[in-house]
Amino acid sequence: MTLIKLPEPDQGVIARRDVIVKDLERLVGADVIISDEDGRRAYDTDALTAYTRMPLAVALPRSTDEVATILAYCRDNGIKVVARGAGTSLCGGALPAEDAIVISVSKMSRVLEIDYANRTARVEAGITNLAISGAVAKDGFFYAPDPSSQLACTLAGNLAMNSGGAHCLKYGVTTNNVLGLKIVLMTGEVVEIGGAHLDSEGYDLLGLVVGSEGQFGIVTEATVRILRCAEGARPMLLGFGSSEAAGRCVSAIIASGIIPVAIEFMDKPAIHVCESFAKAGYPLDVEALLIVEVEGSEAEITALLNRIAEIARPYRPETILVSSGADQSAKIWKGRKAAFGAIGRISDYYCMDGTIPLGRLPEVLVAIARICATHGLKVANIFHAGDGNLHPLILYDANDAAQAIRAEEAGAEILKLCVEVGGCLTGEHGVGIEKRDLMTVQFSETDLALQMRIKTVFDPEWLLNPAKVFPLEAPRPLAA
């Protein structure tokens, strides 16, 4: 995949590498800075592995103060910075640059405070997503957003990309579950935004910063909402003779007013791969499968699942299977959560991430199939159907350069389609380098200019996470 252009690095900065490394070691300690080639190579890509760049150096700060010291130094010396969590970005959001320092917050992973009376937890941003729930699970609480990479990905990355997950249909995405942030600006100034209360004061900088993809500063701490675990939860499987029927069934469930915890969609290729991996009991003869999970008391769960089965009936489900207990539920979710990995074992894939108005789901599924067929490629669909967040996986052979380019072209067409039907370019994976050049499809010149002027407010010299999010050709607004 070579469609995306990356800018030429600043050779002047690269020539000063030794001095810069020495300065940083003096400022924050040699153990915080990685400068040898092997050490840096571990940070040369993220989960969009087709693109790699060796960073100038890597910093692993242990405190907000150290982050502030490094950023102030970089600003004073005109050095670019790439913020990094666990490097699980699927859009190249954490791709380094040869003239940039990578600052990873992965060593800042402590739980600082748990407050059940206010239902909040204050944590360092390098904590993994799952570790937040882990810290409160014994008391029956959890942190809601659950990206598939939750075992590895950090809250810092979730904040940068406004990550979602299967269960966000009911509980919302990251921005709906964060109450406060501590962010270090490029000047080294530390700003606290929001706090342990609902509604943020002043402009909604909290909302603005969540999803800003490392363009505004480096978040080092966050206060997140924790929620009480439901009494119980149970998934059901609904298998259909066509993707269109499954799509119409999703719309009908949502239009009925029921809000399940999750409605996940898999088409036949995805079902087969996931079943062979997880032995979840997925039906193999259907064209499309929905996993619908509801929660509550036993009585509520039963009533809701019965009602959903009723709603599904006009779409002629070939399978209706309610999980028989905790074991089966775990297997059903294991298959879904491991889907990307399972598909990765049989083929290279390019994972798309667009959202659409839910009512357009059936026609969009048909169009995705057509687009991929036109490019001579197979596609597996597996995504959060309930909130209209699509993840078509375009299958291709990475050793075949022509095929790789066709995969990128098909992907771009799919995302343009999402915008055309009234949706958007990215649901939860972010823009990064991947969708940077598609931003002009979504946004007018006025829109983009406005966003870039806001970027300039936070980062007047455009040193933070360079060459991401905005088309390279768009004129950078100058600082005031």
Place this chain on the structure above:
Amino acid sequence: MTLIKLPEPDQGVIARRDVIVKDLERLVGADVIISDEDGRRAYDTDALTAYTRMPLAVALPRSTDEVATILAYCRDNGIKVVARGAGTSLCGGALPAEDAIVISVSKMSRVLEIDYANRTARVEAGITNLAISGAVAKDGFFYAPDPSSQLACTLAGNLAMNSGGAHCLKYGVTTNNVLGLKIVLMTGEVVEIGGAHLDSEGYDLLGLVVGSEGQFGIVTEATVRILRCAEGARPMLLGFGSSEAAGRCVSAIIASGIIPVAIEFMDKPAIHVCESFAKAGYPLDVEALLIVEVEGSEAEITALLNRIAEIARPYRPETILVSSGADQSAKIWKGRKAAFGAIGRISDYYCMDGTIPLGRLPEVLVAIARICATHGLKVANIFHAGDGNLHPLILYDANDAAQAIRAEEAGAEILKLCVEVGGCLTGEHGVGIEKRDLMTVQFSETDLALQMRIKTVFDPEWLLNPAKVFPLEAPRPLAA
């Protein structure tokens, strides 16, 4: 109340009034512009009636195009603009200025599109809050945020202030219920933000604009979420021997993980006034009353109310009364929703609006009583307890200038207290002129400078809604 300073108007602009009015009449038609004194007087204040200013002229545009034409003209001629919905702002957010044009969107009140499959409605911003629910009620849907002024207040004002309401405990505030906006910038450019899908693309400009108090542009259209009405809902009354016990009970309900639709709090003075107005059956001998509403099926409602009664038991409720049916429920809510009006019949009052972390509620209630007593003033407390959004009403005599100033002083102390315990200055009423000078209590110089630089991105000449939100002394950043 004269504590808040307003800037001297620009006499040069006032001198050009006749020319400006003629220009505007030529551009958008004479029937859109109000220029006579009687007509303008109807717009000289909002619900913070202690402050009045006669506007230069008033425009009542009928379309986005007309709004754009007026804004472009004002920008080209350096004329300030105050956006207005229904003028129900409690913080002076819509207070005019003698050198500013008021642009009210109240004539733009059409429902443009209702889409049940996507559960959205597209409306003009001048529609009243209640009219949105009215448009979809026949099909069993509603628009969730429900400020007490919902009969009169416009969505435009709700968007400006990020309004909440009694039922926002479960459904969130305005920002959680809006998916897309059309906003006219000061240049006359029209920008569309978000759309009929979850998660906004690019930076979260949608979140940024909601709650920006008319500082960024004029919103003319919005796509809002509509929700399916619950099967049923029922309130219960819980009366306690002290405000502290009631406060502790609220914390216990929330900490249990139950999310009622609403938990409203009234202290004794509020109970008596509201009961004499609404004959709702509120107990008159208790010190504090909670209205707790839950919704769902009959069985769910009964189970939840029983569980809440159990949770309340350690706080020794003197009254536990479950509504017997629709009539009684309506009366119970009528008392609460009419509270401000009912109190206004017996005294002038200054309505505060702060939020606190819920766990601090009991001690904050004690401190509010102490602050008001110190200033020799009575206070009635009536507010959204479930989400920690307080509305103490400080009672005073507006004809007694010294008392009026003491009321403002007590109010400022209460808001500082909210910030001190980790809360914030405003829950849903906004900053406007009222809390402008308290912003330095909440925000550091760095915070404020950042917010003001963002304001400059949208409105480089600072023509929109002047002298609101930011302390007058804070240096205005120049445009790039």
